Amino acid sequence: xxxxxxxxxxxxxxxxxxxxxxxxxxxxxAGLREMAQTLSGTDARQWGKYAFHREPLEGKFTEExxxxxxxxxxxxxxxxxxxxxxxxxxxxxxxxxQKMGLKIRMDNTSRGGANVLFAQFVQPDEITLFADCIDRGxxxxxxxxxxxLERETLTDVLLAHELFHAVEERNAETIYTRTxxxxxxxxxxxxxxxxxxLSEIAAMAFAxxxxxxxxxxxxxxxxxxxxxxxxxxxxxxxEVCALVGK
Amino acid sequence: xxxxxxxxxxxxxxGLAVYAVRGGNLxxxxxxxxxxxxxxxxxxxxxxxxxEFIASYPGVTDISFVDAITNVFQSGPEGWGSVLVNVVFGAxxxxxxxxxxxxxxxxxxxxxxxxxxxxxxxxxxxxxxTAIFSTLFGAGAVVAIGVIILPILMSLGxxxxxxxxxxxxxxxxxxxxxxxxxxxxLAFFLDEEGKQMITYDDPARLxxxxxxxxxxxxxxxxxxxxxxxxKKTVHAWNASAVRKARPGYVPTVALIAPILPxxxxxxxxxxxxxxxxxxxxxxxxxxxxxxxxxxxxxxxNKDFYDGVVDTAPLVGFLLMIPMFNKAAELCVPYFxxxxxxxxxxxxLVISIAFALLAPLxxxxxxxxxxxxxxxxxxxxxxxxxxxxxLYALMVIPSVTMNxxxxxxxxxIAWGVSYAKVSTREHLKQTxxxxxxxxxxxxxxxxxxxx
Ligand SMILES: [Zn+2]
Numbered sequence: 137x138x139x140x141x142x143x144x145x146x147x148x149x150x151x152x153x154x155x156x157x158x159x160x161x162x163x164x165x166a167g168l169r170e171m172a173q174t175l176s177g178t179d180a181r182q183w184g185k186y187a188f189h190r191e192p193l194e195g196k197f198t199e200e201x202x203x204x205x206x207x208x209x210x211x212x213x214x215x216x217x218x219x220x221x222x223x224x225x226x227x228x229x230x231x232x233x234q235k236m237g238l239k240i241r242m243d244n245t246s247r248g249g250a251n252v253l254f255a256q257f258v259q260p261d262e263i264t265l266f267a268d269c270i271d272r273g274x275x276x277x278x279x280x281x282x283x284x285l286e287r288e289t290l291t292d293v294l295l296a297h298e299l300f301h302a303v304e305e306r307n308a309e310t311i312y313t314r315t316x317x318x319x320x321x322x323x324x325x326x327x328x329x330x331x332x333x334l335s336e337i338a339a340m341a342f343a344x345x346x347x348x349x350x351x352x353x354x355x356x357x358x359x360x361x362x363x364x365x366x367x368x369x370x371x372x373x374x375e376v377c378a379l380v381g382k
Numbered sequence: 383x384x385x386x387x388x389x390x391x392x393x394x395x396x397g398l399a400v401y402a403v404r405g406g407n408l409x410x411x412x413x414x415x416x417x418x419x420x421x422x423x424x425x426x427x428x429x430x431x432x433x434e435f436i437a438s439y440p441g442v443t444d445i446s447f448v449d450a451i452t453n454v455f456q457s458g459p460e461g462w463g464s465v466l467v468n469v470v471f472g473a474x475x476x477x478x479x480x481x482x483x484x485x486x487x488x489x490x491x492x493x494x495x496x497x498x499x500x501x502x503x504x505x506x507x508x509x510x511x512t513a514i515f516s517t518l519f520g521a522g523a524v525v526a527i528g529v530i531i532l533p534i535l536m537s538l539g540x541x542x543x544x545x546x547x548x549x550x551x552x553x554x555x556x557x558x559x560x561x562x563x564x565x566x567x568l569a570f571f572l573d574e575e576g577k578q579m580i581t582y583d584d585p586a587r588l589x590x591x592x593x594x595x596x597x598x599x600x601x602x603x604x605x606x607x608x609x610x611x612x613k614k615t616v617h618a619w620n621a622s623a624v625r626k627a628r629p630g631y632v633p634t635v636a637l638i639a640p641i642l643p644x645x646x647x648x649x650x651x652x653x654x655x656x657x658x659x660x661x662x663x664x665x666x667x668x669x670x671x672x673x674x675x676x677x678x679x680x681x682x683n684k685d686f687y688d689g690v691v692d693t694a695p696l697v698g699f700l701l702m703i704p705m706f707n708k709a710a711e712l713c714v715p716y717f718x719x720x721x722x723x724x725x726x727x728x729x730l731v732i733s734i735a736f737a738l739l740a741p742l743x744x745x746x747x748x749x750x751x752x753x754x755x756x757x758x759x760x761x762x763x764x765x766x767x768x769x770x771x772l773y774a775l776m777v778i779p780s781v782t783m784n785x786x787x788x789x790x791x792x793x794i795a796w797g798v799s800y801a802k803v804s805t806r807e808h809l810k811q812t813x814x815x816x817x818x819x820x821x822x823x824x825x826x827x828x829x830x831x832x
Contacts, residue, residue: 192493192534251533251800256618259539294619301617320497329497332537335617357621372621 163370168362171373172282175355180210182380183354184337189379191333196318205316209334212312213341216303220346227346229295233263238302240295242267252361252368255294257301265294272363273356282359284349293353296343303342304335313338384435387426388720391713394418395761398754412702415757419709420454426716439715450712458704464578465569466697468654469519472562473689475643475658476518480526481685482669484639485514487632489530500540500615504606507531508552512599514640515556517661519563520692524553524793532801533622539615544606546801547787547811550794551602554786558594558777559644561654562693563785566700567777570707570751570759571769579769582654583647586830590774593826598782598819605815632669639665703756710760717764727765729832733824736775740820741813743779743788750784751776771831778823787812 184206188194197205224232233240241264255265270290277285284290308314313335317328340353358376362369394415401411427443430436436443445453479485492510496503514527528549535545557563564582571579580587638645642664643657652660662685663672672678726732736749746753759776767775789795789805798808 190533190537192490192537193497195490195494251620251622251802253802254619254621256616258616259614297619298617318497320495327495327497327499327502329499332498336619339619361621368621 163367163374165366165370166373168276168280168359171358171362171369172280172355175358175373175376176282176351178352178355178376178380180337180341180352181206182376183340183352184209185379186354186357186376187333187337189375191331193318193320193329193331196320205331205334206337208312208316209337210341212334213300213338213343214345216300216311216338217342217345220299220303227348229292229299229343229346233295233299233302236299236302236306237261238263238299240265244268252364254356254360255298257298257305259305261302263295263298263302265291269360270294273360276359276363280359282355284351284353284356285359289347289349290356292347293343293349293356296346297339297353299346300339300342301335304338383426383429383431384716384719387422388716390422391419391716392720394422395754395757398757409699409702412699412706412756416454416458416702416705416709419706419713419760420450423712423716424450435715435719442712443715445712454705454708454712458708459701461572461575461577462569462701462704465565466700468565468582469562469693469697469700470690471655471658472517472519472560472565473693474686475662475689476520476523476562477685477689477692478662478665479514479518479640480523481681481688482636482639482665482671483632484636484665484669485518485527486530488514488637488640489527489534491637493534498538500538500610501607503535503538504540504544504548504610505603507535508548508555508599508602508606511549511552512556512595515553516559516595517561517640517643517658518556519560521793521796522688522692525796527553528793528797528800529622532797536616536618536620536801539617540610541614541616542618542801543803543807543811544609546797546803547808547815548602548606550797551598551605551786551812551815553793554781555595555598555602557781557785558591558598561643561647561658563781564591567751567773567780569700569703570756570776571773572704572707580773583651584770586770587773588648590770590826590830594778594781594823597822597826598786601815601819601822605811609811636665636668639668699752706756707760710757710763713760714764717761721761721765725761725765727767729767729771729828732762732767732775733828733832736779737821737824740779740783740817740824743783743820744790745788746784746790749776749779750788751780752784753790755780768831771827774827774831775824778820778827782816782819782823787816 181203184202187206188197188202220232221227224235226232226235230240239262241262243264244267252269253266254269255263257263270287273285273290274287276282277287284293304311304313314330316334317330319326320329321327343349343353358369358372361372398411398415424447427445430443488510489507492506493503496506511527511531515524518527531549532545535549536542561582568578568580568582573579582588639661642661643654646652646657646660647654666672666678666681671681740749743749743755747755748758749755751759755776759772762772762775785791787794787809789798789808798805
């Protein structure tokens with residue numbers, strides 16, 4: 137056992153007191169296949185509502201504005217998928233990432249709990265995929281009947297999503313998701329802010345177009361949480377259903 | 383004889399330290415220590431022969447068996463009653479802030495001011511969190527606020543370790559002023575009749591607490607600015623539990639509610655329980671929750687109940703502490719005999735030691751009152767330092783080390799697992815800052831009370 141490992145074990149021994157759980161229970165239960173079916177029928181505008189429900193600046197916008205933003209963010213994601221595929225002459229996120237000089241890292245630690253991590257992009261050039269999450273997702277391929285959970289597709293989707301964030305970073309001056317701003321302060325003060333959820337909406341559309349997917353990768357929010365915590369997946373599913381009026 | 387008993391007492395202290403560090407139940411630990419620290423001095427008193435030793439502690443070395451056990455096991459917990467009442471009212475007020483949506487609204491306002499500027503967001507949210515937790519208390523409350531704030535911080539690309547570190551340390555900053563937590567510390571300082579030797583509204587203590595809030599909050603903000611200078615943000619694709627639907631309408635005037643009780647206390651000398659009551663009814667009234675008498679009764683009942691439940695896990699532990707405190711008083715002659723010449727009766731030396739060794743407040747160590755620090759306090763009391771000085775000395779590591787960053791604090795364990803950071807990453811981010819806060823505050827304490 138290395139020094140680092142020993143140190144970690146010591147720390148864990150000290151901090152081993154079980155973390156208290158404060159999770160919501162009692163959401164309507166649904167079968168995996170049923171959820172996958174309903175979610176795959178959810179359209180871009182409806183996923184926009186879900187994205188804005190998690191947006192910190194949500195209170196600043198009317199429903200009409202949100203719909204308009206969603207439309208433009210989706211168009212932006214698709215547009216850039218076309219451009220990037222053309223520029224790097226490939227539709228494989230892995231190849232594009234290589235050509236863009238990005239590092240791809242696999243993280244093997246389990247990232248479950250109250251907040252499940254799928255993948256991340258760290259500035260300036262690193263993408264991390266969480267292997268445990270992919271493994272657990274793939275295991276549900278048959279049960280769910282969802283094509284997105286095919287191992288290769290799933291890896292590509294996660295990679296493509298994060299790839300968009302890298303693209304955003306390199307084109308921050310011109311890309312819609314960064315140039316769309318909202319004024320937060322009253323005159324004469326000014327604080328113009330971009331809208332975080334537009335990046336996510338566009339990243340999903342980017343992945344969808346690049347890989348030619350039939351349904352939005354947004355549904356992974358529910359499906360990839362399911363193997364970690366069914367109650368949380370049901371809660372997320374319930375949230376989506378309530379927002380789209382199903 | 384004095385020395386043998388003294389050594390045995392010291393050994394039991396080490397035993398408690400090991401027990402606490404290994405994560406043993408502290409309620410049981412305190413009870414057992416209370417029994418041991420009552421029995422040992424009573425045995426010592428029976429067999430003490432040195433007439434000089436007996437004569438120098440009248441009322442302690444010649445105490446009767448019945449008086450001793452009455453003092454420890456009956457008067458001790460009884461004397462804590464007044465503190466318990468404050469805790470309950472504070473918890474009720476906290477529940478009102480959550481149920482009316484005022485806490486939620488404050489955070490939303492802060493976020494809508496900061497937008498996508500991580501530094502501004504960190505500053506605003508840290509300040510709001512500190513303000514909220516200058517009155518709010520309990521793991522339930524920290525989690526309720528945490529599930530709102532943490533996803534916001536992370537969605538803005540602020541690294542997880544910084545998100546969790548700054549949030550928990552902001553909670554801790556508010557705790558310096560928090561009447562509920564302070565009440566628990568004050569319970570360590572009761573005289574023979576069970577009366578508080580130092581009170582919440584003591585002007586010097588209040589000033590010191592305000593400095594504590596300011597120092598820790600400024601250090602948290604400095605930590606954010608420093609950590610975000612490289613702009614190495616993270617875009618994570620994750621899914622987290624849903625935010626609850628936003629509760630009803632919260633007018634702008636409601637937003638001062640969190641600091642109302644403390645404000646009333648400091649400016650108008652309105653006692654804290656009345657302050658909590660006024661604050662609660664103010665919050666409920668402006669948020670339109672008092673439209674009918676019947677509705678008001680229902681809301682009052684519900685929030686009070688939830689508040690009491692929030693504090694319930696602590697009450698047991700806190701009712702054992704006064705037993706242990708009283709027992710420690712019986713031990714004073716023996717500690718003095720053994721350590722009187724070893725531990726310097728010099729506030730400067732003690733202050734420097736506490737500043738340099740501040741991390742001993744982690745993992746329920748000897749510097750935190752929520753661990754075996756209760757025994758350290760007993761020893762220091764025996765040496766005879768002034769109450770305000772001892773209070774500040776012990777509270778600094780208890781708040782800044784234990785309550786703000788230690789994994790043995792239930793809500794921090796929750797946050798660290800929620801944000802998916804390791805204990806090591808968490809400590810690496812927070813310990814240097816917390817240590818610095820301790821050093822600054824020990825200096826302030828020495829200047830004010832030393
Ligand atoms: Zn993303």
